[in-house]
Each structure stands twice: as structure tokens, then as C-alpha cells.
Amino acid sequence: MATVEQQVNRDAHNGATPNGAAAGTDIPVENPATGQVVAHVPDLDAAAVAELAARARDAQPQWEAFGFDGRARILLRAQKWLIEHAERVIETIVSETGKTYEDAEFAEIAYAAGAFGFWAKNAPRYLADERVKSAQVLLKGKKLILRHRPLGLVGVIGPWNYPLTNSFGDCIPALAAGNSVILKPSEVTPLTSLLLAEGLRECGLPEGVFQVATGRGPTGAALTEQVDMIMFTGSTRTGRKVAAAAAERLIPCSLELGGKDPMIVLSDADLERAANVAVYYSMQNAGQTCISIERAYVEAPVYDEFVGKVSEKVRALRVGAPHGPGSVDVGAITFPPQLSTISEHVTEAVDKGARVLAGGKAVEGVGGRFYEPTVLVDVDHTMKIMTEETFGPTLPIMKVADAEEAVRLANESPYGLGASVFTKDTARGEQIARRLEAGAANVNDAVVNYTALELPMGGAKASGLGSRHGAGGIRKYCSQQAIVVTPRLAMKRELHMFPYKAKTTRMIARLFKLMYGRGDRD
Numbered sequence: 204m205a206t207v208e209q210q211v212n213r214d215a216h217n218g219a220t221p222n223g224a225a226a227g228t229d230i231p232v233e234n235p236a237t238g239q240v241v242a243h244v245p246d247l248d249a250a251a252v253a254e255l256a257a258r259a260r261d262a263q264p265q266w267e268a269f270g271f272d273g274r275a276r277i278l279l280r281a282q283k284w285l286i287e288h289a290e291r292v293i294e295t296i297v298s299e300t301g302k303t304y305e306d307a308e309f310a311e312i313a314y315a316a317g318a319f320g321f322w323a324k325n326a327p328r329y330l331a332d333e334r335v336k337s338a339q340v341l342l343k344g345k346k347l348i349l350r351h352r353p354l355g356l357v358g359v360i361g362p363w364n365y366p367l368t369n370s371f372g373d374c375i376p377a378l379a380a381g382n383s384v385i386l387k388p389s390e391v392t393p394l395t396s397l398l399l400a401e402g403l404r405e406c407g408l409p410e411g412v413f414q415v416a417t418g419r420g421p422t423g424a425a426l427t428e429q430v431d432m433i434m435f436t437g438s439t440r441t442g443r444k445v446a447a448a449a450a451e452r453l454i455p456c457s458l459e460l461g462g463k464d465p466m467i468v469l470s471d472a473d474l475e476r477a478a479n480v481a482v483y484y485s486m487q488n489a490g491q492t493c494i495s496i497e498r499a500y501v502e503a504p505v506y507d508e509f510v511g512k513v514s515e516k517v518r519a520l521r522v523g524a525p526h527g528p529g530s531v532d533v534g535a536i537t538f539p540p541q542l543s544t545i546s547e548h549v550t551e552a553v554d555k556g557a558r559v560l561a562g563g564k565a566v567e568g569v570g571g572r573f574y575e576p577t578v579l580v581d582v583d584h585t586m587k588i589m590t591e592e593t594f595g596p597t598l599p600i601m602k603v604a605d606a607e608e609a610v611r612l613a614n615e616s617p618y619g620l621g622a623s624v625f626t627k628d629t630a631r632g633e634q635i636a637r638r639l640e641a642g643a644a645n646v647n648d649a650v651v652n653y654t655a656l657e658l659p660m661g662g663a664k665a666s667g668l669g670s671r672h673g674a675g676g677i678r679k680y681c682s683q684q685a686i687v688v689t690p691r692l693a694m695k696r697e698l699h700m701f702p703y704k705a706k707t708t709r710m711i712a713r714l715f716k717l718m719y720g721r722g723d724r725d
């Protein structure tokens with residue numbers, strides 16, 4: 204059986220995508236851990252995207268007519284398919300991202316498998332018709348319904364750091380709601396999306412309901428021109444462009460953007476746990492996680508002990524090309540320019556007086572792209588490493604006098620994606636969490652809010668607009684329709700209708716007085 208890479212290569216060289224649309228030039232897909240090109244995919248132009256959109260629109264009514272049960276059956280088959288093909292999917296993710304086997308298994312397979320089941324089960328509940336009661340006298344006796352109906356064609360544009368979770372994952376609720384979906388994965392990591400399209404086809408998803416538009420930025424821009432709603436995950440810079448394009452067309456958009464997530468460690472924290480969480484969630488996926496811990500603020504009394512624990516644990520991490528489960532802890536830097544950003548942030552911090560306690564440079568002479576897991580101290584907010592998204596295996600730690608200073612510095616950022624606070628006094632931790640300007644705040648943990656599909660996950664400030672997960676995470680793929688049904692035996696003419704008569708008007712005014720004007724103003 205051909206691998207997805209071989210298939211993509213063949214299709215690309217035939218001048219057709221796996222969806223059958225005309226292709227432009229090819230995009231090489233590189234394994235960042237080895238530097239080798241593993242496949243080529245087509246770079247679709249606007250005309251090819253328009254063809255995909257036409258096919259998607261033809262297919263959507265049939266998919267909507269499947270109903271919640273019919274769609275859930277396909278999604279649950281896909282859940283089984285994913286687990287049965289987990290090795291192949293992990294191999295594909297690792298081949299295009301260079302991440303470790305575990306980063307693919309724990310943060311991608313686990314997420315998508317759970318999400319298929321979650322949306323299959325919860326879509327009917329979140330999107331059920333709601334019967335509404337109105338206080339409006341004129342509406343007494345009428346039936347009021349709030350209905351959620353699929354928008355039609357949803358475009359999903361994804362980044363390179365989690366090809367399954369962040370690109371494909373957002374397609375699942377859009378499909379569960381009854382939409383057709385076109386996914387534009389990152390040009391850096393398109394193979395996982397193509398493999399999932401193959402899986403969905405095998406599970407009986409009708410042709411045209413889910414398609415993958417491979418390509419670069421212009422392909423994403425072309426997709427935005429075709430769809431009824433755009434779900435974008437990526438950088439704040441591109442997010443602004445997508446929002447502007449969506450505004451021009453007056454279509455809704457949902458934006459999941461960059462972050463600079465702070466961690467606060469108070470002096471009563473369980474330091475061993477705080478250090479383990481800090482190391483794991485700053486270095487996992489080589490720090491290329493939107494909600495990874497990007498900076499830490501530690502109260503002075505426990506600063507030295509915390510820094511000592513973190514540095515020792517980071518020095519013990521094994522970095523390199525993954526060779527199956529358990530082979531390395533920290534994988535490759537997926538996106539070539541990212542290595543320069545990480546190096547630039549570390550170098551600038553050191554030039555301004557920061558000290559490196561672990562790592563501090565790119566790994567040389569290994570073929571792939573790697574950066575040493577790095578701990579920095581003596582840092583402050585004049586340094587990019589503390590203020591701009593680094594998106595690498597780095598943890599700068601800053602000493603603060605108290606919780607007040609920590610909260611002030613944590614909020615001193617244009618971003619507001621995630622945040623965390625560590626203390627044994629969980630009530631105080633919760634109070635501090637409420638003061639943090641972040642879409643999600645964890646007490647004594649980090650990142651795990653993402654796994655609660657019942658909770659909204661979205662950014663405050665420049666980290667995004669809207670959210671994924673929870674009721675809002677599927678309702679955004681629908682338009683709301685209000686339906687008002689007047690019963691068969693209604694009055695032939697309502698009181699307020701033509702012809703206007705002074706007597707009736709005065710009676711209605713008295714009624715308003717009775718309803719809204721009783722009592723004194725205080």
C-alpha cells in the first residue's frame with residue numbers, strides 16, 4: 204500500500220491534488236529532524252480553491268441531511284480509524300514536524316480521538332432547538348424557537364505546530380454541525396491533513412464534504428474568499444490579515460493566535476511540582492505550543508531553589524531526532540525561520556545582561572534543526588525573550604518581590620492566551636487567576652485547560668477572537684435563526700394594527716404605564 208507521502212507525490216506530479224483539483228507548483232515537505240524532503244504537495248491557486256468550494260457546496264446539503272445521528276456514526280468510525288492507524292498517523296506527524304513520538308501521541312492522537320467522540324456526543328445537545336419564553340405581552344401564546352443551523356461551507360486555516368490538533372481538530376465540530384469543510388494546513392506540515400482526509404473517506408464521509416487545500420499564504424487568502432466562515436489558527440500578524448479579509452466579505456471569523464504565557468510561582472508553592480510543570484510545559488513539543496509556558500515570575504524567597512530545580516531538570520533533557528517511543532525528550536524546530544527567532548531572543552537577552560543556566564544555542568552538525576533546552580535568569584521586560592513570542596525550548600525566569608509585582612508583569616503584555624499560578628493556597632490562587640488577563644488560567648498546572656473540551660479555549664487581547672471548545676466552539680459554525688409561530692386560532696387583527704385609533708393608542712399607553720412605570724425613581 205502506498206504511503207500518504209508517495210500518494211501525494213504521485214498525485215502532485217500528475218498535476219492533480221488528492222481532491223482532484225488542478226495544481227500549481229509543488230511545495231516540498233521537509234523532515235525538520237533530518238533535513239530530508241519527504242514529499243511534495245501542490246500549491247493550489249485561487250481557481251483550484253474555487254473548484255474545491257463548488258464541490259463542497261454541492262456536497263453540503265446531503266451531509267446536513269445525515270442529521271446528528273448519521274454524522275455521529277461517521278465521526279465515531281473516524282475515532283476508531285484513528286486509533287487503528289495511530290502508528291501511521293504518528294509517523295506522518297513526526298515526519299513533517301520532527302517532534303517526538305510522545306508529543307505526537309499525547310498531544311495529537313489523544314486530542315483528536317477524544318474530539319471525535321466529544322463532538323459526536325455533544326453536537327446534538329449544543330445545537331438542539333431551544334424553546335424560549337418572552338416577557339413581551341404581544342407574543343403571549345406564540346411559540347418561540349432559537350435554532351442553530353450550519354453556515355454551509357467552513358474554511359479552516361492551520362499552523363504547523365500541531366497538524367492534527369490545531370489544523371484538523373477544528374474541522375471536527377464544523378463537520379459535526381453539518382457543514383462542509385475545506386482545510387488549508389500549513390505549507391510546512393500538510394501531510395497529516397491529507398492522511399486524515401483519506402481516513403474520513405474510508406469511514407464513509409461523502410465526497411466533497413471534507414477537502415484539503417494545500418498551499419501557502421495565498422491559498423489561505425483564496426480560501427477566505429470562498430467560505431461562509433473562517434476558523435484561523437496561527438500568528439497574530441496573519442490573524443489580522445484574515446480578520447480584515449473576513450470583514451471585507453462580512454463573514455464571521457474565529458481567531459486563535461499567538462501568546463506569551465506567564466507562570467507565577469508564589470513562595471508557598473509545591474516547588475517540586477511547579478518545577479516539573481515549568482520544565483514540561485516550556486519544553487514539550489520543543490516549546491512550539493501556543494499555550495506553552497514562555498516566562499516565569501518567582502517570589503524572591505523561593506527563587507533560588509526553583510531556579511536550581513528547573514536548571515537541573517532541563518540539563519537532563521535529551522534533544523535530537525526521534526526514533527520511536529522514549530528515544531528523546533525534545534524534538535526538532537519545525538519551521539526554519541523559528542530557529543533564527545529563538546537564537547535572536549536568547550542572544551539579545553544575553554547581550555542585555557541575562558545569564559544562561561542551561562542550553563543557550565542551536566545544536567550544530569546534526570543534519571536537522573534543534574535548539575538546546577534553555578534556561579535564562581537575570582531577565583527583564585526590556586528583553587524580547589520576556590515580551591515577544593519565542594516559540595522555542597526556552598524558559599526565562601524573573602525574580603519578583605511579591606504576587607502583586609508578578610500579576611502586574613504577567614499582564615504587561617499585548618498577548619493574553621494562557622497563564623498559570625502556583626500556590627498551596629488554592630483559594631488565593633483562584634483569586635490571582637481571576638486577575639490575570641488571559642483566556643485561560645490554571646492554578647497549580649498549565650496547558651491542561653486545552654484538554655477540557657467542555658471549557659472555552661480562546662485568547663484575550665492580541666491572542667485571538669472567539670474560542671474553540673464548549674457550546675461556543677460549535678455554535679460559531681452555525682447561524683442562529685429565530686422562529687416565531689403564531690397558533691392557528693389567532694386573532695384576525697392584533698390590537699396595535701391599522702387603522703390607528705386614539706382610544707386604542709391611549710389604552711396601550713396605559714398598559715405600558717402599568718407594566719413599566721409603577722413605583723418611584725430612587
Ligand code: NAD
Nearest residue numbers: 361362363388389419420423424437438441459460461493
Ligand atoms: P502563520 O500565521 O504564519 O500561518 C498560519 C497559517 O496561515 C498557515 O497555514 C499559512 O499558510 C496561512 N496564511 C499565511 N498568510 C495568509 C493569508 N494572508 N490569508 C490566509 N492564510 C494565510 O502561523 P504559523 O507560523 O504557521 O503558526 C505559529 C503561530 O500559531 C504561533 O504564533 C502560535 O502561537 C500560533 N498558534 C496559536 C494557537 C492557538 O490556539 N491560539 C495554536 C497553535 C498555534
